[in-house]
Amino acid sequence: MKAEECLAHLSAQLARLPGVGRRTAERMAWRLARDPEGLLRGLQEALAKVAEQARVCSLCGGLTTRGQDPCALCSDARRDASLLCVVEDAGDIALIEKTGVFHGRYHALGGKLSAAGNMGPADLRLDRLIQRAQDGSVREILLALNTDVESEATCAYIREQLRAFPIRVTRLAMGLPAGSGLMYADPLTLARALQGRQEL
Numbered sequence: 001m002k003a004e005e006c007l008a009h010l011s012a013q014l015a016r017l018p019g020v021g022r023r024t025a026e027r028m029a030w031r032l033a034r035d036p037e038g039l040l041r042g043l044q045e046a047l048a049k050v051a052e053q054a055r056v057c058s059l060c061g062g063l064t065t066r067g068q069d070p071c072a073l074c075s076d077a078r079r080d081a082s083l084l085c086v087v088e089d090a091g092d093i094a095l096i097e098k099t100g101v102f103h104g105r106y107h108a109l110g111g112k113l114s115a116a117g118n119m120g121p122a123d124l125r126l127d128r129l130i131q132r133a134q135d136g137s138v139r140e141i142l143l144a145l146n147t148d149v150e151s152e153a154t155c156a157y158i159r160e161q162l163r164a165f166p167i168r169v170t171r172l173a174m175g176l177p178a179g180s181g182l183m184y185a186d187p188l189t190l191a192r193a194l195q196g197r198q199e200l
């Protein structure tokens, strides 16, 4: 394979990442090619470590280390198993943990309903959420989704799916920036939104 083809292949792989357009992917590939012993080697090592050690928890959908499934949060008996916090992305779990005010368990959906993004109910970890709702130990489900239109629609959809269960469904209190994600809220605002959660 010629160098040009190798770079084109790398660009195509990079462009599959969220938020990376074709042009950005090409620039990244060029940047890596220019520094094979530094940047490229570092990235290679980091990728190998993630591939070797990072896994997805089969229960919550969050990050775990290979060989530990369920993850440390799901296995922690001190955490309140009756309170389940639903987030869009696994990365949101760390944001909520950082506030230090939530002591329940988590469930990451792996996205949100989106016509533009081609995400339907079957693409989210909703079956697993319903299973967890069915097992009887959950008393409250807190929907900690983002505040954009698609996330609102996802919230409404999940609310409907959970009507069959004797479970209190709540959502974050207002105060988060409208139309944005949890990652744009500072920890104090997020802590207040968690503490002041409201019935949905």
Ligand SMILES: [Zn+2]
Pocket (backbone or CB within 6 Å): 057, 058, 059, 060, 061, 062, 070, 071, 072, 073, 074
């Ligand atoms: Zn877990």
